[in-house]
Amino acid sequence: MRRRQFLALGGAAVLAGCGRAASPSSASATTASTTASNAGSAAPTTPAPTTPPPTPGTAAEVLARSTVAALCFHQIREHTAEDGEYARSITTPPAVLTAQLQALRDGGRTPVTAQAVVDHLEFGTPLPEKPVLLSFDDGSETHHSVALPALQALGFPAVFFPMTVVLDKPGWMSADQLRDLEAAGMTVGGHTWDHQRLDQLPPDQWAVELAEPKATLETILGHPVDLMAYPYGAWNAEAAAQVAAAGFRAAWQLSDDTDPTTPLLTVRRLMPPPTWDGPTLLAKLDSEFVTP
Template identity: 35%
Template sequence: MGYTIIYMLLSYCLQYQQVPILCYHNISKADDGKEDLLHISEKHFQQQMQYLYNNGYTAITPDGLYAHMNGGAPLPSKSIMITFDDSHETHYSLAVPVLNQFHFRGVFFIMTVCLNKTGWLTASEIRDMSDQGHIIACHTWDHTNLALHPSYNVNEQIVKPKALLEKITGTSVCYFAFPYGEWNEQAIKDLKQANYIGAFQLASHQQSTDPNFTVRRIMVSGKWTAVQLKEAIDKAFILP
């Protein structure tokens, strides 16, 4: 009940629809029972996406969300956003085929330090994901916690990764996910100066004073059944 009251009040203050945003990390081929908040098997990911599809969810993009937040553009009544952090190669080889099966567009937050390395996404894979309609966004160069290390190099962590991803995809890279979901006012200021449109965090409440750069997500456990996923969504977000 407490969560419901908080998010009803927050939704009223922000004056727009609160869209559930899911955050995935590593996806594995094996269903070995070792799944957690950072690991999910292809089988369970497929089951979760099947549930969303069967229950009428529409996967929206950050552009759609921000058009709604800032200009009142309409969204489907059961909108959801599906995001992925950390540039694992399985995002391309396992997640994208499942997303395509259900006509869902994913949002992939890339850390560029591991580009083209074994087990991580390559430039050609990132370009192909973008060409297929999935969204490529930034997750710093090397996953530095910007809130914990305020002396970080802005050019190295924020500016150059954006430019590199734009060169790879041939499109604008406008969105950012804070490593570990942690942020502070200086990081938001740096992102704005680097011409990002918005940023995504994790557990903290979205700030009414700067909602574009504090959009909430929830981490999805690989152990969740479809029913548990629904319960987590309903607990964390208010659906219309």
């Protein structure tokens, strides 16, 4: 998807004594006595204990933990006569999405947030048994109108990676819908400006594809955005370095092997075609994400 294809794409408490009022002189003496007594008996304040920040794991430790199952979806709609073979393979009809999500539930899988996955990879923070990350790429409006209700019906979190060139355009999500996703407990991450392959990007385009869309999302959402997904899952060493330099903490690819030197920037995902039924989906997760 090239850039030229888009349009722009206490208050204080007052204590009053009961009974007869004291004389001014006795009141002054009492106040002085109390003040002196309090000053003499005051104990030094002990600072509250602080929890030290977690220590990031080494690349080898992160790699060893990189076994969390992850799924990547695109448009959630019915197939049309205009869809080619590839479009059909990455377009999930609503009923199929619901069936696949229900299969995860019935198979004992526990969908977790992207933040929980990254904390597990980086720090070893525990995850529930059989965790799975659900992700949705590109920014289709169907992510808000179809995927979000399906996820909410099952109480599942997910992460959404929209490209920013399409925001507020027909058929794509709006800025308000991104805020809706987060209000519903979902996560929003980056997916470049206009879906360029980052393993083939000219050197003068890194800011356009990484820094600028990151800033756009941060303005919309009102907080830092430090997660992203590579368009087409395409990456190389230079792309990973540029992603880190742009301020992203973690990045997801597709089914290539996790890079042992930058495992947090090459996290794996699997794209389930709409032809997979529940048993097939679960079997693929078990074979693709083997826990050591």
